[in-house]
Amino acid sequence: MSKMAKIKKEKQTAWQRFCAWVNGDTADRPLMPADPPAPRKTKTDKNKKQKTVSSRKEGIELNRFGSIYRICAVLIGVAVVTVLMVTVLQLPLFGSPDNPAVNEVVERYVEKGLEETGAVNMVAGMILDYRAFDTFGESSVLFLAVTCVTMLLMRDKNNTSKDEDLLTAREHVIEGYEEDIILTKIARLLIPCALVYGIYVVLNGHISPGGGFSGGTIMGSALILFAVSFGMIRMSRFFTYATFKKVTSCALLVYAASKAYSFFTGANHLESHIPLGTPGAILSSGLILILDICVGIVVACTMYGFYALFTKGEL
Amino acid sequence: MPFIYNFPFFSIFICMISGIVTPLLKNGKWAYRLSLFASGAGFVLSGILLGRIGPNNESFSFMMGHFPAPWGNELSVGPLEAVLATTVCLVMLMALLGGSRDIFEDVLPEKQKLYFIMMDEILAALLALTYTNDIFTAYVFIEISTIAACAIVMAKDSSDTMVATMRYLIMSLLGSGLVLIGIVLLYCITGHLLFPNLQLRVLDLASTGQYTMPLTVVVGLIVMGLGIKSAMFPFHLWLPPAHGSATTASSSVLSGLVVKGYIILMIRLFYKVFTIEVIRELRVTNMIFLFGLAGMIIGSVGAIKEGHIKRMLAYSSVAQLGYVFMGIGLGTDIGIVAACFQILVHACTKPMLFSCASALSAGRHHNKKLHALRGAAYENKLAGVGFTVGALSMIGIPLFAGFAAKVLFASATMAQPVKMWMTLLTLALSTVLNALYYIPAVTVLWSRPEEGEAGEKVLVHPAFAVSTVVFITAVFFLGICYQPVVTLIQNGLALL
Numbered sequence: 169m170s171k172m173a174k175i176k177k178e179k180q181t182a183w184q185r186f187c188a189w190v191n192g193d194t195a196d197r198p199l200m201p202a203d204p205p206a207p208r209k210t211k212t213d214k215n216k217k218q219k220t221v222s223s224r225k226e227g228i229e230l231n232r233f234g235s236i237y238r239i240c241a242v243l244i245g246v247a248v249v250t251v252l253m254v255t256v257l258q259l260p261l262f263g264s265p266d267n268p269a270v271n272e273v274v275e276r277y278v279e280k281g282l283e284e285t286g287a288v289n290m291v292a293g294m295i296l297d298y299r300a301f302d303t304f305g306e307s308s309v310l311f312l313a314v315t316c317v318t319m320l321l322m323r324d325k326n327n328t329s330k331d332e333d334l335l336t337a338r339e340h341v342i343e344g345y346e347e348d349i350i351l352t353k354i355a356r357l358l359i360p361c362a363l364v365y366g367i368y369v370v371l372n373g374h375i376s377p378g379g380g381f382s383g384g385t386i387m388g389s390a391l392i393l394f395a396v397s398f399g400m401i402r403m404s405r406f407f408t409y410a411t412f413k414k415v416t417s418c419a420l421l422v423y424a425a426s427k428a429y430s431f432f433t434g435a436n437h438l439e440s441h442i443p444l445g446t447p448g449a450i451l452s453s454g455l456i457l458i459l460d461i462c463v464g465i466v467v468a469c470t471m472y473g474f475y476a477l478f479t480k481g482e483l
Numbered sequence: 484m485p486f487i488y489n490f491p492f493f494s495i496f497i498c499m500i501s502g503i504v505t506p507l508l509k510n511g512k513w514a515y516r517l518s519l520f521a522s523g524a525g526f527v528l529s530g531i532l533l534g535r536i537g538p539n540n541e542s543f544s545f546m547m548g549h550f551p552a553p554w555g556n557e558l559s560v561g562p563l564e565a566v567l568a569t570t571v572c573l574v575m576l577m578a579l580l581g582g583s584r585d586i587f588e589d590v591l592p593e594k595q596k597l598y599f600i601m602m603d604e605i606l607a608a609l610l611a612l613t614y615t616n617d618i619f620t621a622y623v624f625i626e627i628s629t630i631a632a633c634a635i636v637m638a639k640d641s642s643d644t645m646v647a648t649m650r651y652l653i654m655s656l657l658g659s660g661l662v663l664i665g666i667v668l669l670y671c672i673t674g675h676l677l678f679p680n681l682q683l684r685v686l687d688l689a690s691t692g693q694y695t696m697p698l699t700v701v702v703g704l705i706v707m708g709l710g711i712k713s714a715m716f717p718f719h720l721w722l723p724p725a726h727g728s729a730t731t732a733s734s735s736v737l738s739g740l741v742v743k744g745y746i747i748l749m750i751r752l753f754y755k756v757f758t759i760e761v762i763r764e765l766r767v768t769n770m771i772f773l774f775g776l777a778g779m780i781i782g783s784v785g786a787i788k789e790g791h792i793k794r795m796l797a798y799s800s801v802a803q804l805g806y807v808f809m810g811i812g813l814g815t816d817i818g819i820v821a822a823c824f825q826i827l828v829h830a831c832t833k834p835m836l837f838s839c840a841s842a843l844s845a846g847r848h849h850n851k852k853l854h855a856l857r858g859a860a861y862e863n864k865l866a867g868v869g870f871t872v873g874a875l876s877m878i879g880i881p882l883f884a885g886f887a888a889k890v891l892f893a894s895a896t897m898a899q900p901v902k903m904w905m906t907l908l909t910l911a912l913s914t915v916l917n918a919l920y921y922i923p924a925v926t927v928l929w930s931r932p933e934e935g936e937a938g939e940k941v942l943v944h945p946a947f948a949v950s951t952v953v954f955i956t957a958v959f960f961l962g963i964c965y966q967p968v969v970t971l972i973q974n975g976l977a978l979l
Contacts, residue, residue: 297548
């Protein structure tokens with residue numbers, strides 16, 4: 169019994185050693201020698217001694233409020249979950265023929281979708297032609313979200329201290345000298361593939377599953393990989409905040425303009441003169457291809473924008 | 484189809500496109516001008532539309548695209564929507580004018596453009612919430628207005644606004660989440676997203692007694708979600724910090740418009756989807772009624788305790804929203820007419836109060852504590868007059884807009900004896916409470932400053948002057964000639 173345990177222990181240590189080796193921590197030379205940081209005197213430590221009777225009382229009250237709050241939160245949460253569960257049990261069965269969702273709306277999407285929108289991918293036809301106004305709203309949500317993050321995290325004199333500026337400058341210098349060979353070699357292989365695949369998914373959005381949102385995410389991840397492996401300086405040679413603004417705004421503007429034209433002609437019963445093409449060809453299905461490209465660009469820029477702003481606070 | 488029917492679509496798209504173009508502009512000043520243009524254009528278009536369909540009492544639906552309604556998106560427009568849209572655009576324009584100086588002082592120059600993007604998109608979202616005939620489109624624009632509303636609180640980069648934004652964001656997202664779950668469940672039991680089709684199915688379900696429990700849960704979730712987002716009584720605690728700490732134009736727009744957008748949507752859902760009879764049967768109106776009454780009192784009590792003038796105004800918003808919910812809670816057409824009128828009154832009064840309060844504190848190094856503002860009205864008389872008019876309107880003095888709203892509420896309750904007594908008593912109590920904080924504030928502003936307290940004379944900004952004069956006119960117009968507006972709202976509700 170004890171022998172078994174011993175073997176197991178040895179095995180474990182071997183595994184641990186292997187892990188450590190993978191992580192770059194060898195027994196004789198730790199990669200990052202780090203002394204445990206000296207315990208710092210924080211403000212709360214100082215204040216603890218000066219706490220008066222009244223503030224202690226307040227603290228007790230606050231604690232009591234906290235515990236009551238937690239209990240209430242759990243109770244309300246459980247109640248809401250129970251109600252929702254019971255409700256879900258009473259809903260009509262998914263996929264059954266008498267489900268209310270099986271009605272004339274879905275019927276037309278399925279039966280006439282190809283003929284009316286020219287898109288083989290029915291989802292693309294639905295979100296970019298039948299209900300394009302909603303999708304315009306959703307793209308605007310992405311645009312607003314990245315604008316919001318820019319507003320909050322973009323470096324300015326309010327949210328950055330001098331130390332942080334120095335730190336970034338140092339990081340930039342390091343980026344210039346040192347290159348992670350494994351990362352850059354693999355990135356060189358991966359980035360073109362990812363970009364091409366993203367473009368393929370966007371351009372085929374109306375023919376096969378995919379479209380602007382998924383293709384844009386793939387392209388965005390390629391941009392992020394580039395920024396991770398080659399650094400922000402190289403990134404800024406072709407992608408700066410100015411480019412980001414121009415590209416996003418122009419893509420959304422094209423979306424808005426083409427959809428405004430389509431809505432205007434549609435509502436006023438005018439001929440729109442947009443050819444639907446042969447279903448299945450790349451150049452088909454009217455505006456859907458253009459809209460997919462616009463959405464793809466917006467999504468890619470948004471993904472990269474989030475990454476850059478959250479890590480560095482700059483684009 | 485007459486060309487004028489395109490105007491709702493134009494006004495929404497002008498605002499959205501302005502927001503999209505803004506990043507390409509040179510600086511914040513140009514972004515500001517573009518925002519003014521967007522809201523001005525929206526006002527003119529909605530005004531023309533109102534002038535046409537108001538007197539003729541007509542309503543129409545507008546197909547967004549080449550596909551008719553249940554398949555494509557649709558807008559539906561009637562006199563009520565036109566009145567609300569016109570007011571929303573006008574208030575947005577005036578709030579931007581009244582708060583312009585503060586925006587350029589509070590927001591960092593490189594981020595001013597981004598601020599105006601948010602303003603444009605908020606206006607677009609409010610217009611879309613007013614006009615849409617599709618519940619999913621409504622949800623998309625709820626999302627837009629949620630994000631943009633948090634951003635305009637956050638724009639003034641101080642610790643107060645950050646904490647306030649955090650609270651606002653969490654509560655607001657909770658509200659959106661509940662609304663979304665509600666919409667999903669509603670789609671599951673009806674299979675539609677378009678208002679008229681939904682209504683047919685809901686009436687069908689209500690008469691056959693099918694899916695009663697899911698329908699109840701749906702109504703509860705949507706009312707609760709929209710209630711959280713529009714600061715209905717038990718969920719109002721996020722409002723005072725957010726509206727009290729943001730920059731002037733943000734406070735004006737949030738208090739005057741953004742919270743109203745969700746209430747307008749709630750009213751339209753009650754009429755166009757659930758029908759007011761079903762809502763009454765589910766006793767949801769009674770809950771809203773009680774929450775409204777409680778909000779009227781609690782909001783005023785909070786305002787009395789507050790020494791910071793903008794937070795006091797924010798608590799007063801909670802109380803005024805209580806009036807709106809009380810009106811909806813009456814569950815009758817006339818009660819909801821009164822609620823809609825109160826929405827207009829509050830939308831015209833509160834932004835004026837916020838911009839005047841900020842203008843008054845400008846001469847006192849932006850100290851917004853009431854005791855620091857003694858005699859501030861003498862340094863900026865127009866702002867003083869504006870604040871006084873707004874305060875008197877909120878208390879409910881005859882000839883001012885608030886009085887007309889209170890008369891409408893009181894007369895709306897006459898048919899229901901139990902609710903009548905509760906409403907009348909609470910109205911009386913709330914009027915007294917309103918007076919208890921507005922009268923001292925006005926007295927402080929107009930009492931002679933003691934030595935050493937007086938600040939420097941403030942130059943009245945022309946944009947601020949225009950906005951205050953327009954708001955004062957609007958308050959007197961709604962207070963004196965309210966009958967035509969009420970008739971318009973009545974006709975609009977009948978056509979919903």
